[in-house]
Amino acid sequence: MTENKKRVVVAMSGGVDSSLAAALLVEQGYDVTGVMMRLWSEVSKGVASANKCCSLDAVDDARRVADQLGIPFYLINVEQPFKQRVVDFTIDRYLAGETPNPCVQCNRHIRFDYLYNYALSLGADFLATGHYARVRAAGESNRYSVIGDRSSEDSHQSSDSIDRSSIVGSGESGSPITDHRLLLTGVDAAKDQSYVLHVLTQEKLARVLFPVGEFAKPEVRRMAAERGLVVASRHDSQDLCFLADSDYRRFLRDWSPEGSIEPGPMVDSAGKVVGQHAGLPFYTVGQRKGLGITAPEPLFVLRLEPADNRLVVGPAGELGRSQLVARDVNWIAGQPPAPVFRAQVKIRYKATPAPASVAVESDGEVAVKFDAPLRDITPGQAAVFYDGDICLGGGLIQ
Numbered sequence: 098m099t100e101n102k103k104r105v106v107v108a109m110s111g112g113v114d115s116s117l118a119a120a121l122l123v124e125q126g127y128d129v130t131g132v133m134m135r136l137w138s139e140v141s142k143g144v145a146s147a148n149k150c151c152s153l154d155a156v157d158d159a160r161r162v163a164d165q166l167g168i169p170f171y172l173i174n175v176e177q178p179f180k181q182r183v184v185d186f187t188i189d190r191y192l193a194g195e196t197p198n199p200c201v202q203c204n205r206h207i208r209f210d211y212l213y214n215y216a217l218s219l220g221a222d223f224l225a226t227g228h229y230a231r232v233r234a235a236g237e238s239n240r241y242s243v244i245g246d247r248s249s250e251d252s253h254q255s256s257d258s259i260d261r262s263s264i265v266g267s268g269e270s271g272s273p274i275t276d277h278r279l280l281l282t283g284v285d286a287a288k289d290q291s292y293v294l295h296v297l298t299q300e301k302l303a304r305v306l307f308p309v310g311e312f313a314k315p316e317v318r319r320m321a322a323e324r325g326l327v328v329a330s331r332h333d334s335q336d337l338c339f340l341a342d343s344d345y346r347r348f349l350r351d352w353s354p355e356g357s358i359e360p361g362p363m364v365d366s367a368g369k370v371v372g373q374h375a376g377l378p379f380y381t382v383g384q385r386k387g388l389g390i391t392a393p394e395p396l397f398v399l400r401l402e403p404a405d406n407r408l409v410v411g412p413a414g415e416l417g418r419s420q421l422v423a424r425d426v427n428w429i430a431g432q433p434p435a436p437v438f439r440a441q442v443k444i445r446y447k448a449t450p451a452p453a454s455v456a457v458e459s460d461g462e463v464a465v466k467f468d469a470p471l472r473d474i475t476p477g478q479a480a481v482f483y484d485g486d487i488c489l490g491g492g493l494i495q
Contacts, residue, residue: 102126102127102128103127103128103222103223104127104128104129104130104219104220104221104222104223105122105127105128105129105130105221105222105223105224105225105306106129106130106131106132106212106215106216106219106221106223106224106225107119107122107129107130107131107132107224107225107226108132108133108134108208108212108224108225108226108227109131109132109133109159109162109163109170110133110155110159110227110334111133111154111155111156111157111158111159111162111328111331112155112158112227112328112331112333112334113227113317113318113321113326113328113329113330113331113333114227114228114229114309114317115159115226115227116158116159116162116227116321116326116328117227117308117309117317117320117321117324117326118225118226118227118306118307118308118309119131119162119163119166119168119225120162120166120321120324120326121308121309121320122225122306122308123166123167123168127223129166129168130168130169130170130171130219130221131159131162131163131166131168131169131170131171132170132171132172132173132212132215132216133155133156133159133170133171133172133173134151134172134173134175134179134207134208134212135151135156135172135173135174135175135176136151136175136176136179136183136203136207136338136339137151137176137179137180137184137338137339138151138176151338156172158327158328158331160172161327162326162327162328165325165326165327173215175207175211175212178206178207178211179203179207179339182202182203182206182207183199183202183203183206183207183339184199184339184352186199186202187199187202188349188352188353190477191349191353191378192353192357192358192377192378192403193403193477194377194401194402194403194476195401195475195476195477196381196382196475196476196477196478197477197478198293198446198477198478198479199337199339200293200337200446201293201295201296201479203338204293204294204296204297205296208226209224209296209297209301209305212224213301213304213305217304222304223304223305223306224304224305224306225305225306225307225308226305226306226307227307227308227309228283228290228294228307228309228310229283229284229285229288229289229290229307229309229310229314230280230281230282230283230289230290230291230294230307230310230488231280231281231282231283231284231307231310231311232278232279232280232281232302232305232306232307232310233278233279233281234276234277234278234279235277235278235279276303277299277430278299278302278303278429279429279487280294280295280297280302280429280487280488281310281486281487281488282483282486282488283307283310283311284310284311284312284313285312285313285314287314288313288314291481291483291488292443292446292479292481292488292491293446293479294488295427295429295479295481295482295488295490295491296427296491297427297429298427298429298431299429299430299431302429318330346378346379349376349378349379353378358376358377358378358379359376359406360373360374360375360376361373361374361376361377361405361406361407361408362374362406362407362408363388363390363407363408363409363410364407364408364409364410365409365410365411366399366409366411366415371390371392371396371410372388372389372390372410373389374388374408375389377401377403377406377408380398380401380408381398381475382398382399382400382401382416382473382474382475382476383397383398383416383472383473383475384397384398385397385398388410390410394412395412395413396410396411396412397410397411397412397413397416398410399411399415399416401476413472416472416473417470417471417472418470418471418472418474419466419467419469419470419471420464420465420466420467421444421464421465421474421480421494421495422458422462422463422464422465422494422495423462423463423465423479423480423491423492423493423494423495424461424462424492424493424495425492425493426461426462426463426490426491426492427490427491427492428489428490429488429489429490430489430490433455433457433463433489433490434484434489436456436457437454437455437456437457438454438455439452439453439454439455440452440453440455440482440483440484440489441453441482441483441484441485442455442465442467442480442481442482442483443479443480443481443483444471444473444474444475444478444479444480444494445473445475445478448473450483451467451468451469451471452467452468453465453466453467453468454466455482462492462495463480463492465480474494475494476494476495477493477494478493478494479491479492479493479494480492480493480494
């Protein structure tokens with residue numbers, strides 16, 4: 098290893114995205130080390146199949162890719178912090194009547210905190226992952242150059258809704274701070290993962306690389322196959338990484354405190370009892386299937402009322418909301434772009450961004466008013482703010 102080589106730890110999963118990320122970085126001359134985290138197993142609960150992301154097959158695939166690339170590979174046990182920070186948090190939020198996104202919590206506390214610090218302890222300059230997102234630097238003229246990318250002259254399609262200098266911050270003279278980083282959506286809109294990365298800070302973005310963010314998924318598979326990577330055709334993981342059998346209801350029954358999930362009344366918006374629910378954590382706003390009742394018209398979950406253990410249902414016409422409040426908001430630039438501003442807001446990972454007015458409250462919360470009602474505004478999910486392809490930050494829906 099030459100002393101001027103930058104060191105990169107790549108978070109490997111045994112999948113094609115992180116494997117190609119490692120391969121590209123090796124080709125670019127980085128000193129690369131592969132690290133895989135063992136996050137979770139349910140052997141003690143009698144679940145037969147191993148966790149998909151941490152299975153022996155996945156570990157073997159990641160190790161084989163590392164061997165192909167000629168890079169060191171480490172498997173580290175992160176089960177205890179993962180349980181405390183992600184699994185316990187997820188269960189707690191479900192019991193509180195919310196529908197959490199564990200991937201956001203994992204990125205906040207595990208991948209870009211625990212693993213990030215582990216990478217630094219190995220002397221790494223960067224942590225790289227297989228996420229579909231991009232990081233760019235804001236230049237003097239507010240044009241954006243790619244960090245660690247194949248081209249520095251990509252054009253950026255901007256929105257006129259926000260002053261660009263407010264996104265990147267400014268110094269005492271009022272001029273833009275040129276070392277600020279921007280988090281952009283991935284080129285492949287169908288695979289974009291900026292939603293679950295809205296928790297990143299300037300400190301982290303300065304040391305994070307997303308090598309596959311400039312490519313579409315079919316291109317990633319083609320490039321992996323061209324390089325002979327053994328995982329080029331491996332299927333994508335579709336489920337939460339700690340669900341061995343894809344059944345989150347079974348998981349909650351097994352891991353929630355005894356007596357914490359109880360059946361209760363299912364009522365309409367007027368309070369009339371129309372049935373019984375099996376336990377509030379098994380339902381989410383907008384859900385239609387699995388209610389177990391018949392009615393003249395289709396009924397949907399309108400809201401969960403954990404204080405009274407009630408599930409409120411109603412027709413589709415009662416479902417929409419045009420406002421939300423978000424808490425625990427992280428601004429990627431370190432500050433909001435303005436006290437009140439326009440943005441596109443995503444309320445779920447796969448949701449279409451919707452135009453809205455965003456107001457920053459004095460207590461740090463954010464009030465969002467959409468131009469048109471949205472049907473699936475769900476407490477516990479993230480509300481993530483965008484200006485075009487720039488992710489501004491986000492918080493948890495109350």
